[in-house]
Amino acid sequence: MAIWCRNISSLRRSAINRQLSHLIAPYVSGQPIRCRSTKISDAPPDIRRVNKNITNLIRNGRVEDARRLFGMLTHRNTVTWNSMISGYVQQREIVKARYLFDKMPQRDVVSWNVMISGYLSCRHLEEGRKLFDEMPSRDFVSWNTMISGYAKAGKMNEALKLFNCMPDKNVVSWNAVISGFLRNGDVKTAVEYFKRMPERDSASLGALVSGLIQNEELDEAENVLYEFGESNDGTEDLIHAYNTLIAGYGQKGRAGDARRLFDKVPSYSSAQGISRKKRFERNVVSWNSMIMAYIKAGDMVSSRELFDQMTERDTFSWNTMVSGYVHASNMDEASNLFSKMRNPDVLSWNSIISGYAQTGKLELARDYFERMPQRNRVSWNSMISGCERNADYKGAIKLFMEMQQAGEKPDRHTLSSLLSVCAETVALFLGMQIHQLVSKTVIPDIPLNNSLITMYARCGAIHEARTIFDNMKFQKDVISWNAMVGGYASHGFAFEALELFELMKCLKVRPTRITFISVLNACAHAGLVEQGRLYFKSMDSEFGIKPEVEHFASLVDIVSRDGQLEEAMKVINTMPVEPDKAVWGAVLGACRVHNNVEFARIAAEALMRLEPESSGPYCLLYNMYADAGRWDDANGIRVLMETNNIRKEPAYSRMGSASS
């Protein structure tokens, strides 16, 4: 039988063995361990088999189980030790690995190599190098491990030193240094070394092309593809490399270039008798990549054309096309295509659901959601975030409860949506509970921390928001800053908002249009007229942000609150965008405070045009006329209201008392 132990019956009695047999069973010839001691104890010691079990446990992430098995063995060979050490290395448990390494009776070159690679993957370069220098003999792997360790850590000088004094380099050594150059952005040297390589294998060209694409060197990638793609070496995976570049062009929105490359690849190879794998011809990935390129460029017509031409589509092709339509907000085509599918998988269903949910068709989304054969976390998240974005806050919470009942655990996306719900509904208590859930279930990343800040800030818990913000230390993005600056600004902490804004500029965090909305708002509330003007000017002059209508509204607000109503009108008359109700609302409010009836009339009339149903401007103007004793004008407004069938809203009860 599969497990060999010297004294199997005593082992069997022990609890640990019961556990072990349970967990080893699936990996041993698919059969549970039979506890008939005669059969097992008669079995010959098969270390290879035991080693395999250890490896399998490790492969399934059960290193400690492997360790328990390892500890029970009476016969181990070097491979047993090496496997166990490698298990710890994979788990980054370098101390435990080293303990075994020091304890093992005999080491071979693999033991050293495993240990070295363990140190390198934990970024302990010096320790790795120490072992490398100590080891009695080295093979290719030892050298290459060390070289790639240096290359990955960005220490190309050290990598090259080793590479140059390496007695015999193989293709892996070359690949390691070249990918090191590429990772460090040294494209030129990478290509140079690639050209100098004595031999290349199937991965060399593909790795170079992909590395060049990551360095935004798409044209260079195309050059090397032509120069080296045709040579005898490395042509096996030529289509792979072509596809890489087609996809690369696609991601950069260069659908034309992608197509040019796509057209260079024959649809069918004329070479007969060569295995399909080795022929240079379009495969389904080429087609799918090209379709994606068109979708990325927003050309749904061409992508559909290509899709229709395909003779062999896989689920990926269908899903790409469906999600393309979803992103183009063409839900009719998306669902049309979806209804024609081979087997929609969970991704296909999720595309449709999120498409409907994001476009506000929550009932349709729910309908598909109910019908899908299998749901995953993304399905739930799509529904919840759809509800949140369409202001169905109750629906979002209800779905979350259903999700928990269904046994699906929330992830950062779920929690982020829920925090947005709390922020929108100013539900501080629920928000705090979600915060607890965050602490329990995930390590918050930047977006999730931003959601927390926004939630607390919206709920007025500005100190809580600031605590999260400060705890993020250097892990902030501009959204974190915006959330905090905006939180201060909207709760009347103008000074704190501006202080933070200045700090953010000092730290070279580039503000966005959102930042300036908060900053200008803070200035408006704090009455900082000149500072507000300066900030407004700096938007374009310092940061190249063209002011939009919201910013103009703030500027108008700033100057008109200060009583500079003529100045406000000048801004409105010269601004390049159409003034909206926020702009005129600011003017009207200031006119009321500063008692400027003439400008109030202009502002109110503009508002009446923009919002014909609202009684607000009528009421305000009425009150102003009444206060000024201009009863004719006041009555004129009343008549106008009756003519236009405007009913006063309860919020404006002040007018009722004034008129009666």
Place this chain on the structure above:
DNA sequence: GTAGGGTTAG
């Protein structure tokens, strides 16, 4: 398919 190095497409 017992352990160690580089690396490639949607």
